Amino acid sequence: MPKFLDSLPMILSRSLDGIMPVYRTLFQEHAITDQQWRVMRALWEQKHLTSRQIAEITLLPSPSLVGILDRLEKKGFVGRLRSIEDRRLVYIVPTQAGRELQELMLPKIEQIHDSFTQKVTPEEWGELNRILEKLNEYKTTSEIASGNRV
Amino acid sequence: MPKFLDSLPMILSRSLDGIMPVYRTLFQEHAITDQQWRVMRALWEQKHLTSRQIAEITLLPSPSLVGILDRLEKKGFVGRLRSIEDRRLVYIVPTQAGRELQELMLPKIEQIHDSFTQKVTPEEWGELNRILEKLNEYKTTSEIASGNRV
DNA sequence: GTTTTATTATTAATATGTTAATGATTAATA
DNA sequence: TATTAATCATTAACATATTAATAATAAAAC
Numbered sequence: 001m002p003k004f005l006d007s008l009p010m011i012l013s014r015s016l017d018g019i020m021p022v023y024r025t026l027f028q029e030h031a032i033t034d035q036q037w038r039v040m041r042a043l044w045e046q047k048h049l050t051s052r053q054i055a056e057i058t059l060l061p062s063p064s065l066v067g068i069l070d071r072l073e074k075k076g077f078v079g080r081l082r083s084i085e086d087r088r089l090v091y092i093v094p095t096q097a098g099r100e101l102q103e104l105m106l107p108k109i110e111q112i113h114d115s116f117t118q119k120v121t122p123e124e125w126g127e128l129n130r131i132l133e134k135l136n137e138y139k140t141t142s143e144i145a146s147g148n149r150v
Numbered sequence: 151m152p153k154f155l156d157s158l159p160m161i162l163s164r165s166l167d168g169i170m171p172v173y174r175t176l177f178q179e180h181a182i183t184d185q186q187w188r189v190m191r192a193l194w195e196q197k198h199l200t201s202r203q204i205a206e207i208t209l210l211p212s213p214s215l216v217g218i219l220d221r222l223e224k225k226g227f228v229g230r231l232r233s234i235e236d237r238r239l240v241y242i243v244p245t246q247a248g249r250e251l252q253e254l255m256l257p258k259i260e261q262i263h264d265s266f267t268q269k270v271t272p273e274e275w276g277e278l279n280r281i282l283e284k285l286n287e288y289k290t291t292s293e294i295a296s297g298n299r300v
Numbered sequence: 301g302t303t304t305t306a307t308t309a310t311t312a313a314t315a316t317g318t319t320a321a322t323g324a325t326t327a328a329t330a
Numbered sequence: 331t332a333t334t335a336a337t338c339a340t341t342a343a344c345a346t347a348t349t350a351a352t353a354a355t356a357a358a359a360c
Binding site: 004005006007008009010011014015016017019020023034041042044057059109113116117119124125127128129132134137 | 158166167282
């Protein structure tokens with residue numbers, strides 16, 4: 001009889017709820033949101049990325065990305081460039097101010113990351129990644145079918 | 151040099167992104183959302199809970215809960231009852247329809263849960279919980295200070 | 301007992317998530 | 331090459347998250 005609080009969505013949500021505020025303190029100092037930073041971070045060491053690529057890298061849904069990019073554009077951190085070869089594509093390009101924001105924030109982000117990884121052993125960190133991946137392994141067709149049938 | 155995609159927020163988000171659709175298929179069959187189910191699930195085997203209690207159990211922010219409860223009330227799954235002893239409190243009570251929804255969904259929810267836990271060994275499941283808790287352990291005052299300073 | 305402080309639920313304002321649909325464009329195929 | 335199918339970004343409609351503020355009530359302190 002698995003208890004509600006021990007379900008996978010709950011333990012992952014609880015973990016995220018505990019982790020994000022640590023990052024959010026930094027984000028607020030720069031007046032951007034979690035999601036907006038994700039986009040800027042994805043553009044690190046990139047000349048440009050299409051909206052679609054950013055969605056894949058950041059895990060942000062495309063429809064949400066439209067507004068997120070609007071606000072980043074309004075803040076002057078990125079620009080939009082319509083591709084000439086394939087006019088369906090829109091390249092997202094970090095501006096000078098965007099690059100400066102990246103340079104400013106990235107070291108601190110990595111510091112926070114280190115502070116988390118150092119709470120566990122390297123073996124535990126590896127285990128965490130391995131177990132999570134195992135939980136997310138693709139299901140076989142029959143498993144999906146039975147999963148949808150319940 | 152920790153890579154973006156290996157950061158703690160990203161691996162947890164990626165995991166959630168992979169997990170939730172499995173549940174969501176069931177939720178959609180009953181025309182409710184993730185959050186709405188969380189509330190109903192919290193009320194399982196409970197006569198009533200205050201809004202605050204539900205927020206704590208479900209991890210849903212109080213301001214969000216107002217709307218979520220509004221919609222659950224409109225669907226006829228819960229009722230609101232103002233407490234007499236302490237008139238600040240509002241008791242959330244599952245209706246008959248709400249109880250039936252719980253009875254209907256809970257076994258399937260537990261099936262899904264089992265399908266996930268069975269993807270890993272019991273030891274791995276324990277490890278996952280232990281490592282996540284370790285990552286979320288309360289910081290000491292000095293650690294918080296240095297964390298905010300970066 | 302009245303002023304102060306805490307607590308509970310809620311509202312407000314803004315940002316994002318979710319699902320489905322759309323317009324513009326390109327690729328694939330008959 | 332005319333048609334059909336696929337792709338990309340975006341819009342639309344609704345639900346939720348985040349932070350700060352508020353109204354009502356209760357508990358604490360004076």
